[in-house]
Amino acid sequence: MIEVRNVYQAYGKHNVLTNVNMIIQEHKITGLIGPNGAGKSTLLGVISRLLALKTGEILIHGKNIKEMSNIEIAKIISVLRQNNNLAIKITVKELVTFGRFPHSKGRINDADEKAIEEAIRFMELDAISSKFIDELSGGQLQRVYIAMILAQDTPYIFLDEPLNNLDIKHTVDFMKNLQRLVKEKNKTIVIVMHDINVASAFCDHIVAMKDGEIIKEGNIDEMIQSEVLDGIFDHNFCITGIDGQRVCLYKHINIEKA
Numbered sequence: 001m002i003e004v005r006n007v008y009q010a011y012g013k014h015n016v017l018t019n020v021n022m023i024i025q026e027h028k029i030t031g032l033i034g035p036n037g038a039g040k041s042t043l044l045g046v047i048s049r050l051l052a053l054k055t056g057e058i059l060i061h062g063k064n065i066k067e068m069s070n071i072e073i074a075k076i077i078s079v080l081r082q083n084n085n086l087a088i089k090i091t092v093k094e095l096v097t098f099g100r101f102p103h104s105k106g107r108i109n110d111a112d113e114k115a116i117e118e119a120i121r122f123m124e125l126d127a128i129s130s131k132f133i134d135e136l137s138g139g140q141l142q143r144v145y146i147a148m149i150l151a152q153d154t155p156y157i158f159l160d161e162p163l164n165n166l167d168i169k170h171t172v173d174f175m176k177n178l179q180r181l182v183k184e185k186n187k188t189i190v191i192v193m194h195d196i197n198v199a200s201a202f203c204d205h206i207v208a209m210k211d212g213e214i215i216k217e218g219n220i221d222e223m224i225q226s227e228v229l230d231g232i233f234d235h236n237f238c239i240t241g242i243d244g245q246r247v248c249l250y251k252h253i254n255i256e257k258a
Contacts, residue, residue: 001023001024001026001059001060001061001062002023002024002047002058002059002060002077002156003022003023003024003057003058003059004020004021004022004023004024004043004047004056004057004058005021005056005057005058005059006019006020006021006055006056006057007019007020007021007043007046007053007055007056007057007058008020008054008055008056009039009042009046009051009053009054009212010054015212016039016042016212017039017042017043017046017212017213018211018212018213019213020039020043020056020212020213020214021214022207022214022217024047024156024188024190025188025204025205026188027182027186027187027188028182028188028189028203028204028205029178029179029182029189029190029191029202029203029204029205030188030189030190030191030203030204030205030206030207031191031193031199031202031203031205031206031207032044032190032191032192032193032207032209033193033194033196033199033206033207033208033209033232034208034209034210034215034232034233035210035232035233035234037211038209038210038211038212039209039211039212039213040160040192040209041082041160041161041192042212043209044079044158044160044190044192046058047065047077047158048073048077048079048158049065049068049070049073050079050081053065053066060073060076060077061076071102074101074102074152074154075102075103075152075153075154076154076155076156077154077156077157077158078099078149078152078154078156078157078158079149079157079158079159079160080145080146080149080157080158080159080160080162081160082160082161082164089132089134090132090133091129091130091131091132091133092120092125092128092129092130092131092132092133092136092144092147093116093120093129093130095133095144095145095148096116096119096120096125096129096144096147096148096151097112097116097151098148099116099119099147099148099149099150099151099152099153100112100115100116100151100152102152103115103152103153115151115153116151118150118151119147119148119150119151120147122147122150122180122185123143123144123146123147123150123177124143125140125143125144125147128140137170138165138166138170139166139167139169139170139173139174142162142166142170142174143173143174143177145162146174146177146178146181150181150185155186155187155188156187156188156189156190157181157187157188157189157190158189158190158191159178159189159190159191159192160192161192161193161194162174162191163175163193163194163195163198171195171198175198175201175202176202178191178202179202182204191203196224196229196248197247197248199224200220200224200245200246200247200248201245203220204219204220205217205218205219206218206219206220206223206224208223208228208229208232209232210231210232215228215231215232216228216232220246221246224239224246224248225239226238226239229248235250237249237250238250
C-alpha cells in the first residue's frame with residue numbers, strides 16, 4: 001500500500017501541493033484529473049521520489065520513502081514521464097532492456113532476459129523487437145515504453161500524461177493494455193490524464209485535483225457528475241449515459257452578434 005500523508009510541495013514561494021492525503025487504490029487504474037497546474041504531475045513526482053518532498057510523509061508498505069534507497073523504490077514503482085525523447089539510436093528490445101536496470105545493474109542474466117522477452121511478448125512487440133525506435137509510430141512507441149516498465153516488474157506503475165499525441169484508436173488500445181496489466185499482471189496503475197471520457201471509460205477510481213489540493217475522489221458514478229466537474233474545471237458540463245457508461249458533454253454558450 002502507498003499512503004500519502006499531509007504532503008506539501010512548493011517551487012520557491014509558490015505552493016504546488018497543499019495538505020494532500022490519499023491512499024492509492026490497489027490493483028486498480030486510478031485517473032488523476034484536473035486543470036493544468038493542479039499539481040497532478042508533481043504529486044506523482046513526490047510519491048516516486050523523483051522530486052524532493054518539502055513536508056509530509058510518503059509511506060510504501062508502511063515504510064517512509066526517506067528511509068529507502070533509490071534502487072529499492074525503483075523495484076516498487078516504475079514511472080513513465082511526459083517527455084521520453086531519446087537522442088540515441090537503439091532498438092525496441094534495447095529500450096525494453098533499460099527497465100531491468102534496478103535488478104541487473106546493467107549485467108543482464110537469464111532471469112532478466114526472461115523478463116524482457118515476456119514484456120515484449122505481452123505487449124505484442126515480437127515482430128518489431130529489432131526495429132529502431134525512431135522508425136516506430138507514436139502508438140507503437142508508447143507500447144514499447146509500457147513494455148519497458150513492465151520489464152521493470154514493479155507492483156506500481158505511474159504514467160504522466162501518456163495519452164498526449166495519441167489518436168483515439170491508439171488511446172483506446174493503450175488503455176486496454178493498462179486494463180490487461182491490472183487483470184493479468186495484478187498491477188496498480190496511476191495515470192495523469194486530461195480526457196474525462198477516457199477516464200470514465202477505463203479508470204476504476206478517479207482523483208480530482210485543483211490548485212494543489214485533492215478536491216474529491218471516488219468511483220466513476222461518484223466522480224462523473226456535473227456538480228463535481230463544474231467546480232474542478234470552472235466550466236458547465238452535461239453528464240449523460242450511453243450503454244451504461246457515463247459520458248461528459250461540454251456545454252457552450254452561443255453569443256449572438258450585436
